[in-house]
Amino acid sequence: MSFDRALDLIEVAIDAGRIPGAVLGAIEGGERRLAARGLAARVPAEEPMREGTVFDLASLTKVIFTTERILHHARLGHIDLDSPLTAVIPDLRQYDMTAWERQVTFRQCLGHQTPFPAVEPIYTYGSDPATLRAFVLQREWRRLAVPVYSDINYILLGIVLERIEGQGIRAMDPGPGFTFAPAAETCAPTEICSWRGRLIRGEVHDENCHALGGSGHAGLFGTGAAVLDFAQRLLERGPGLIGEALSDTRTHGWERRHPGWPGGDACSSGTIGHTGFTGTGLWLDFDTRRAWTLLTNRVHPTRHVESGIGDLRRQVGDALNGV
Template structure:
């Protein structure tokens, strides 16, 4: 069974979701460690204000896939280059972090802790309601006395990492170099639309859906990256074949820092978004707009499901969790069923 046939069959749940108007469009792609690739798509990149069909070349707001594809990878590359250590504190590059309280908990945070969401920081904060000046908001993030709590999946962790990357490289995130097929400033006419945003008063297309990332200038450590399915698969292949990260960095993204999390990624666990058929050495991540990427190192296959499930509104049940799980289970089941050479 060819990979093309596998993806055509595994696309069934997504095709049904599009047909039932649960999501406007879906693009499913997979790549193997040997370089085989297949992509299938259906639906509309935009249904409001006018309908436009999706294609293999449609650019998606990757939302929190920014955290792994861009931020985690860039931090690990800086570690590989000797610019920082994974267990260095953020203050080694952001000395003004909580600069009015030298005993503040934020000054003890390390890159590893932020990457693995093992901090006291809250999940999210509506920063965009405090203003839209990016530099003032960055200062606010650095000086705020954050409410302390148990370790949770936190956008704030990655906002801080984004600021650290800017400090180290001397470039705003929006101007950082990116591989082909990725951009923080895509052509809107090539993008899948996201939400009819009440705050911005328009259907969002080609600008980041996440309000905080928008207020921070369009790119932040937690969101802002756009990409095509082939760009996402190129990235996944670079991890499968070991060309994208060094041995120690690859080990870091596979090694658990907690029950469910590695450096940057989630590791598979019962009931997770990648489906229960994944091997124990599978990592994955999702994005709020309806995106996701999973890499099963044992099987040597990665798959990505890109949707614009928040178009035209996030305030409805699209069944995205069930769709992700069903897709992952179909991909792995059909992959396992084909003769192995």
């Protein structure tokens, strides 16, 4: 594992102004390394990135929190993964009992094997979380011809968790080292949000998650150490369902290694991973018992620039896997 080579690549990206800074963490053969580079904040004043900086993990929420919790309820027999969501949400598209949305299963949502659109600006339809949940459940969704990775799958799974557990997402325990409500001063800021009219720091960057008051697709915060701790627990537990292929590119929740994916080409076929829009990522190679996380706030202070995060992720993955 060339951890130092990976850090060099990160420093090149920082020096070029593509990202403010990053925290890199890796586990291999019982050895664990963690390092910070660059800035946590550029505006309103520069602040250094630290190993303990808290990140908006964005879509890593899907695998660290929601997937784990849904599979936990499946193991307990609370849900059958091959049953439709209506087993828990009977009011889904309740005004049309023949609606295709009523046939979608838990497993299909976990593997992004549904016809839902990739994303929808739900936050533009209102400001009341309960009303927006009703909108998600009763909307006649545009049906795609081919399944794509969709936030809607995990917004629905978040509603499933709320129905089963009888509380909102933000009231649930997100697991050791993670939070839905961090102290702002500990966080790497994300974007100057045109909708909210301020720099986002210590609150979720994702507009839909913010408007919903918590959701299954985003909203989790954590440090590099917390993400590595989670990865270590998964390596010790073994792949299980999260390693089981549902398609050429997807497992239960996670992305499988495939050509051109964000984890690079040098990892084994037993590798899974996931990324987050804010600039985060986590990968686990069960064959070599190696894991790595690259956490950046590449959307700071704006998403409307080319950060090169895709190339950087692949380069870091290949460096850590010996290329």
